[in-house]
Amino acid sequence: MAPLLHYLLVLLSFSSLVLASPPPQANFKPNKLVLQVHKDIPFLVNLKGKFLWANCDQQYLTSTYHAPYCHSTQCSKANSHTCHTCPYTARPGELAQDELFILSTQGSNPGPIARVPQFLFTCAPSFLLQKGLPKNVRGVIGLGHAPISVPTQLASHFGFQPKFALCLTSSTRSNGVIFFGDGPYYMHPGIDISRPLSYTPLTVSQKGEYYIQVSSIKVNNKLVPLDTSLLSSKQHGLGGAMISTTTPYTILEHSIFTTVTQFFSKELSGVPQTKPVAPFGVFPNIDLVLHTQNVIWRIFGANLMVQAHPGVTCLGFVDGGSHPKASIVIGAYQLEDNLLQFDLAKSRLELSSSLKSRRTNCANFNFTSSP
Known part of the structure; x- marks a missing residue:
């Protein structure tokens, strides 16, 4: 990592x-x-x-x-x-x-x-x-x-x-x-970069963490066979996914992690080996399906894979064990070059997925101009 x-x-x-x-x-x-x-x-x-x-x-x-x-x-x-x-x-x-x-x-x-x-x-x-x-x-x-x-x-x-x-x-x-x-x-x-954005309900826990609902997970546009009660269970928090800037990589509850990584490996083996176009490689995407089937948070390319060592690339997800603070914690690595707008008045999160698909990124605000 x-x-x-x-x-x-x-x-x-x-x-x-x-x-x-x-x-x-x-x-x-x-x-x-x-x-x-x-x-x-x-x-x-x-x-x-x-x-x-x-x-x-x-x-x-x-x-x-x-x-x-x-x-x-x-x-x-x-x-x-x-x-x-x-x-x-x-x-x-x-x-x-x-x-x-x-x-x-x-x-x-x-x-x-x-x-x-x-x-x-x-x-x-x-x-x-x-x-x-x-x-x-x-x-x-x-x-x-x-x-x-x-x-x-x-x-x-x-x-x-x-x-x-x-x-x-x-x-x-x-x-x-x-x-x-x-x-x-x-x-x-x-x-x-704020248009268009998808939106999903935003919930704040008693400890102040921001949560969004996740109803299912897809890999390469295929539904991962998960026990969906794990995604909505409140035993580890509010259910769904917590968003964290202080967690380096996305954490999945152990059984979710095992199922997702096995499914991902299976899909990866069938992906045709073509010349990758930076920053998008030959890896399948992972979709978090949010409160409705029409709203997804797509994680792919540079947000998905981490170069652990020269020539060694790993999936940027971590096994959180059986008792994590939430079933899913979306970490900082998966937030990079995504625009996330937290609307505290309407209690909703608006998100872009990767801005690199629009040929821009989060480093393109021109701070060099003098006010």
Whole structure:
């Protein structure tokens, strides 16, 4: 298998983190915002995170930092029990408030910088960010459905619908994007990647994970003979599939994994050996059939196979054993170069399947243009 993938933010910036950022336009109210996403840079992307964590132990110098007091409006909104009780020096591990600067969008280019003057987050000590996270991580961005998550706060401040779209790049040299606000979302040179999109109901678990329904699985357009009760069973979660940016590869419950991989191997043996066209090889596709037979999430080509060693290619799925957290966990590798729009107002997920079939990808937002 390839090394563990962590998708982290490049451009999330408090006033303390980007000291030389240009001033935002006065009273600027964009309807769409954008962040760069890269592999292994300082802010971890967490779909189920309820807020943003930032390391305040080191290199956090700001004159606009504020720690809300207990029983304040901010603490009530955050449902936080780690607020100030008396006026002494701010400490790591508390609810905090500061300015946040973020880029708006103009087509497939960045627009003017927008400002959120009273953004709530958690000022976390270093040791919390070192537990199970990559080295040099300076924070965690929470994209969950929660009162002070990043999508919720941005939508509330700027007055647009609580929606965000994730587009992770497969490249280690280029940046993917997270859009906040409704589409259209454009990639250079002006391709609207948000049309057409399929959609399926989105459910949020008590722990904040995002789930979608999976009714069956197909390989090479043929139905895999699964016990479908495993797909709808709630003993491992809500049933169906959980979407995770912190899980590197898609995890299948043991019996599902065994059946799917055996069926895949059988189909692979019958595929004619023709010259592959990058990034599509001679491998059969895997379809997750969602809430209706007409809506599928097709996994193929570069999202399907992983080069473990030179000349050795493996199916990018993992055996989760008999008691995984969900029957299916769709991991970050299978999310690459797919556009996923999380519509928190309508409780639905809109998805594109691989953008490479449209001759574009998630690295094609033109961040090199100056706002």
